[in-house]
Amino acid sequence: STKVAELEKRLAQLEGSIHCEPDSQNPLLAGLKGSSLMETLQVLQAKVNILDVAVLDQVEARLQSVLGKVNEIAKHKSTVQDADTQSKPVPVWLSASTASCCASHCARFGASSKLADTALSCSPSATQFGQVLVHLDTTQQEIAGALKDNAMLLAEVGATSR
Structure with missing residues (x-):
């Protein structure tokens, strides 16, 4: 010393x-x-x-635990997003893609080319129609929520004015 x-x-x-x-x-x-x-x-x-090895092992275990939680949250988020996506009106898009697929197969198998062309030209319109339906559904939900909020506010005002 x-x-x-x-x-x-x-x-x-x-x-x-x-x-x-x-x-x-x-x-x-x-x-x-x-x-x-x-x-x-x-x-x-x-x-x-x-x-020290013991300290590093403890830190590694804690980091593994955090990583597990993050992965669990990511899985839950993807599940919620998948459920949200599936609740949208997708059948129109599905029918549009099916029509496109059918039209291309019809053309391959020698069916009427006019029928195939008609089916292919309908596909973009059907896709656009599906997008409009999704937008309409979203707007309807927003309006319904706003109406519910306004009804509650009106009831509160009515109760207060009595």
């Missing part, structure tokens, strides 16, 4: 004589707040202790 203090004193004198700042020269000391070598040694020892 006294040897370390003596060494520290001599090092400080040497640094002072050559106008050298210790923190800027030594990358090990960068970011350390210790005012003496002993304090710096304690800080470094604490950092080394963090790298």
Whole structure:
């Protein structure tokens, strides 16, 4: 301990004589707040202790647990999104894609090309119609929610005015 203090004193004198700042020269000391070598040694020892295998295993286990929770949330989110997507009026889109598929098969098997062309020209219209239906459904739900809110507000105003 006294040897370390003596060494520290001599090092400080040497640094002072050559106008050298210790923190800027030594990358090990960068970011350390210790005012003496002993304090710096304690800080470094604490950092080394963090790298102990038992501590790293514990940190890894905690990270695995967090990763499991994140994966569980992602699965739940995808399930909710799938359910939301399936609740939309998709049959129109499905029939449009089916018509497109049928039209292409009809053309391959030598059926009337006019029938195939008609089915293919209906496909984009059916897809657009499906999109309009989805928009209409969303708008209807918004209006129904707004009407419900307005009915509740009207009931509150009626109760207050009596």
